[in-house]
Amino acid sequence: MTARTLTNVVNDQTVALNAFIFGYAGHSLVTPHAALQQVWWTEERINEKVTREFITSRLQPNERRWLERPVGFGDLTDDTYIDWILERARRLFLVLAEVGEADKIFTVVEHSWDDDDLPLQMEDIEQLSLSNKRDDQVNIRFYHTQFTYLLRVLSQGVHIDYAPNEVLPLEYVMGLPPAVTLQHWSRVHLPKKPREVYVRRKFPLGNAECPDAFESDFLMDVESAKMVEHEHIAPVWASYTLKGTGYTLSNFVGQHTLKTYIEHRNPPQYQRLPKPERRYLLLGWLHCLADAVATLHQNGFCHSSIRPSTILIDDHNNIAFSDIDSLETFQKDKKPDPMEIYIYSAPEVHISLQPLDAEIAKPTSGRQPSRHKLTKVPTNDFSGFNFGFKRTKPAPKLRSRIHETEKADVFSLGCIFLDILTFMLKKKTHEFVKHRSSKQKIITGGKNSKTDSSFHANLERIDTWIKVVEDASFQHEEDAFRAVPHIMILIRGMLSRAPVIRPTARDVRDRLLDILIQHTAIPNVHCGAHIHDTVLATTSLSGSDQASTMTSSRASMSTISTDSSDADTIRFSGLSPSTRVSSILNSYSDRSSTLSDISELDDGASISTLSLDTPHPPPFDTRPCSPRGHHPPIASPISPRLSNTPSFAESTRPSSPTGSTRSRRSAPWNKPFILLP
Incomplete structure (x- = not known):
């Protein structure tokens, strides 16, 4: 009799499951309503299951007396059979008990096999002599059953x-x-x-x-x-x-995208917050998104597709980019909206695409071109009644990487900022779209539209909408709205038509922090301190070398060249805000004296590490955006008002709780896996 008996298969849980499947769950007094849970043979469960009592219960009385005897190779160990099973072969015993051959555990021990030898190959299983005249499929059952107890559980970074x-x-x-x-x-x-x-x-x-x-x-x-x-x-x-x-x-479990969050108008997680906290939340989002983009750029990546559908918001109003769009793998499971991509992209992205769109839209000889043109192709293959006529398929269009730049990310981020502030001022999305739309036929991604609601094609209308939002902010007395006009000045720079005029993502981040501290009473600034600003590593490579390095590793860092002018002397007027800003800035080490420690070597390709004196902690909670669960021990220098901040070099990131396992990869088994009928 095997362990898989009728009582194991038909129980209260399976009855409840069948009742649920056939539509009468919850309507019968005899149907149990407890949740059906999967049985997982984890290490803890196996240790709890395989005890002395369990082992003896699965053996015949004449077999139990062997358990306390020393193993057959007693010269090498003092263990008894029961010791070997409990310490080394719990899984093997469970498999044998499942297939009804528990007594074969003695053969397993005599072969010096243990759980580390699993999974066993078919030739090893045949040595156990499990098959008999009654059941010649027991070897196959053993092979498949062993995988039930070989549970490799996923863990962080693996x-x-x-x-x-x-x-x-x-x-x-x-x-x-x-x-x-x-x-x-x-x-x-x-x-x-x-x-x-x-x-x-x-x-x-x-x-x-x-x-x-x-x-x-x-x-x-x-x-x-x-x-x-x-x-x-x-x-x-x-x-x-x-x-x-x-x-x-x-x-990060997103419940909304930024697009659905704004279109919902009253998402539950947003309504749960008091009104002052809602405004601080939205202003904090601006700084957090800018900090994320700045971190991407510092690590040699461009996001390349910042738009509302690629930004996630969870049930606790935390915000995050869904992935790095420039990594091709993470785009394969998406169904992007070509029109949304067009609306939020930078002007330079469409410079080379406009003539192509015009050619596609232009009619030929007053007739619409055939969607599937048939052409004659030479072939000798007559299988499937193919007589040489095949539908021509358009050549797959490779994804262009020419315009995926950091400044293009900044433009798209400015569009996102304007959407968030429009939502903050309770302006309707469709009003904003209608305001910036112009009558112009466009074709993108196979979709036609008689109006162009993109940001890059309607910058004059965008500027008038910014004035509308600014005027609306002056009608509110709360301190959060005092930051809106200053942020609008920053957004105007981010939405400049010329990429060279736009600020860097790091400039945007630092300027936003400056605005939030000066003009609002926000209790804390998420992503306020930056550990990667404290210790820098500088790398100087030639253009071709740097391009090849980024192509191969996808993580090369840009070059940093900073002089003493980068450390601005900032003077603020006022009472509480200025006091807070001054105390923060005074606690940081002078950046110019720090960067003077950089040593340049002959070929400019070496790396030198900077050292800073330990600054005093800031007087308020900045909750830095370091890796999850890790907070930097010290505050780091922030230079708000940087007009010409260079791009960062490779940043020495803090050690992660998963630093030892992040690159760890579980080695696959080197044993063949036989697929049997």
Whole structure:
């Protein structure tokens, strides 16, 4: 008699599940209503299950007397059979008990096998002589059953290559976010941890011709994403591959995109906040997003597609970019709106595309061109009744990287800022769209429109809308609205038509911090202190060398060249705000004296580390945006009002709690996995 008896299969939980499936769950007094939970054979569960009592209960009386005898190779160890099972072969005993051959555990011990030898190959299983005349399929059952107890659980920073036979230790969360665009990203949790929810995304690793064509790209992009640790960029918590598909898990669980959040007008998590906190929240979002983009640029990345649909907001009003759009892997599971991409992109992105769009829109000889033109192609293949006529397919258009620059990110970020402030002043989105739209036929992404509501094509109308929002802010007396006119001046610079005029992301971040501290009574500034401003590493490379380095590693840092003019002397007037600003700035070390310690070597390609005196902590909570769960021990220099701040070099990031495991990858088993019928 095997352990999988009728009483194990038909119980109160399976009855409840069947009742739920067939539609009468909750209507019967005899149907249990407890939640059905998956049984996971974790290490703790196995240790609790396999005890002396359990082992003796699965053996015959004449077999139990062998348990206290020394093992057959007693010259090498003093263990008894029961000691060997409890210390080394708990999983093996569970597998044998499941297939009804618990007495074969003595053969396992005599072969000196333990749980580390799992999974066993078929030739090893045959040595146990499990098969008999009654049941010749027991070897096959043993092979498949062993994977139930070989549970490799995902952990932070780890990548696992799961074999097709393995059990995936994840459970679905039965709940969907309000944003429809996020509903195809499933929610899961680990065994026995229903409160720790993760967003799972899936990506194909190949195609019909080559099943693993994209696997190396997937692994490279996952590692690249892990290099940029920021609280406002949804992290890759863990990753795995299974049956030709790659998966990533993120512990940032978005409920809304910024687009759906604004269109909702009254999202529940926003309404739960008192009104003053709502305004501080939105102003803080501006600074946090700027800090995230600045961190991307410091690490050699461009986001390349900043728009409302790529920004997530969770149930606690935390905001983050869904991923780094310039990493190709993370775009494969999205269905982007071409019109939204067009609306929020920078002017220089469409300079080369306008003539192409005009040619597409231009009619030919008064007739519309055929969508699928048939052409004659030479062929000798008559299979499938193919007589040489095939539909011509347009050549796949490669993604252009020419205009993916840091200044293009700044323009798109300025558009996002204007959307958020419009929402803050309770202006309706459709009014803003109508105000900036112009009558101009556009064709983008296969979609036609008679009006152009993009930011880059209607900068004059955008400027008048900025004036509308500014005037609306003067009608409010709360201190949060005093920052709006100053932020609008910054947004005007970010939306400049010429990329060279736009500020850098770091300038935007520092200027926003300056505005929030001077003109509002915001209790704390999230992302206020920057650990990467304290210790810098400088790298000087030639243009070609730097391009090749970024192409190969996707993480090269830009060059820094700073003189003494970067350390501005800032004088503020006023009482409380100026006192706070002065105390912060005075606590920081002078940047010019710090950068003077940089030593330039012959080829300019070496790295020198800067050292700073430990500054005094700031007088208020800045809650820096360091990696999750990690806060820097000291405050770091902030220079608000930098007009010509150069791009950063490689920043020495703080050690993460997962620093030892972030690059750790679980090695795949080197044993063959046999797929048996």
